[in-house]
Amino acid sequence: xxxxxxxxIQTRCKTFDQTMxxxxxxxYFENKISSEFLSADLNGxxxxxxxxxxxxxxxxxxxxxxxxxxxxxVNKILTDTLNGNLTFDNLKxxxxxxxxxxxxxWDSETEIGERIANIIFELDNTGIGFPITTxxxxxxxxxxxxxxxxLNRK
Numbered sequence: 565x566x567x568x569x570x571x572x573i574q575t576r577c578k579t580f581d582q583t584m585x586x587x588x589x590x591x592y593f594e595n596k597i598s599s600e601f602l603s604a605d606l607n608g609x610x611x612x613x614x615x616x617x618x619x620x621x622x623x624x625x626x627x628x629x630x631x632x633x634x635x636x637x638v639n640k641i642l643t644d645t646l647n648g649n650l651t652f653d654n655l656k657x658x659x660x661x662x663x664x665x666x667x668x669x670w671d672s673e674t675e676i677g678e679r680i681a682n683i684i685f686e687l688d689n690t691g692i693g694f695p696i697t698t699x700x701x702x703x704x705x706x707x708x709x710x711x712x713x714x715l716n717r718k
Contacts (some may be wrong), residue, residue, distance in 0.1 A: 584661045586625040586668070593637045599649035606657045625667040633662060633670045635708055638680055642705050645696075652696040659687035679708055686715070 585605050592602040625631075639660055644650045650658075662668050662684050670684075671677035683704050686693045692714045694700050707713045 571705070584657055586661070586665060589658065589661065589668075590631055593631075593633075593640065599644040603650055603654050606654045624665070627667060630669045631667055633668050635676055635679055635680065638683055638708055639705060640710070642701050646698065647700050655687055656690065657698060659684050663688045675711065679711060682707060682713070
């Protein structure tokens with residue numbers, strides 16, 4: 565599957581009100597901070613450039629190691645969005661940040677890693693794929709668990 569990203573990463577950009585911080589996302593994945601704290605960090609970190617492109621401001625991790633995104637991390641962001649703890653915009657921002665991060669990784673050569681890659685790509689590219697809706701969030705969770713992709717373009 566060809567991957568086409570519609571986001572542009574801007575690191576430490578002064579034109580943004582806020583920046584997404586990779587270290588905060590990591591702490592969220594490790595259950596060290598709440599979804600509300602993460603949401604506050606994400607707000608204002610994405611700026612629409614044109615109708616189909618956006619730019620995200622990210623403070624990258626200063627680390628020589630990588631952090632592997634696992635199924636429970638993807639499930640966590642989907643569940644917190646379903647529960648209203650993260651907004652659809654928060655979820656798209658997280659997906660964009662993950663897509664272009666050099667710190668967050670996943671092994672797309674494995675079956676579960678491919679599912680993670682597909683979900684993150686689809687969340688980041690809603691304009692060419694599937695919109696973020698409550699029903700689609702449930703279907704992404706099901707796909708993550710079962711490997712059966714039931715989302716339909718409407």
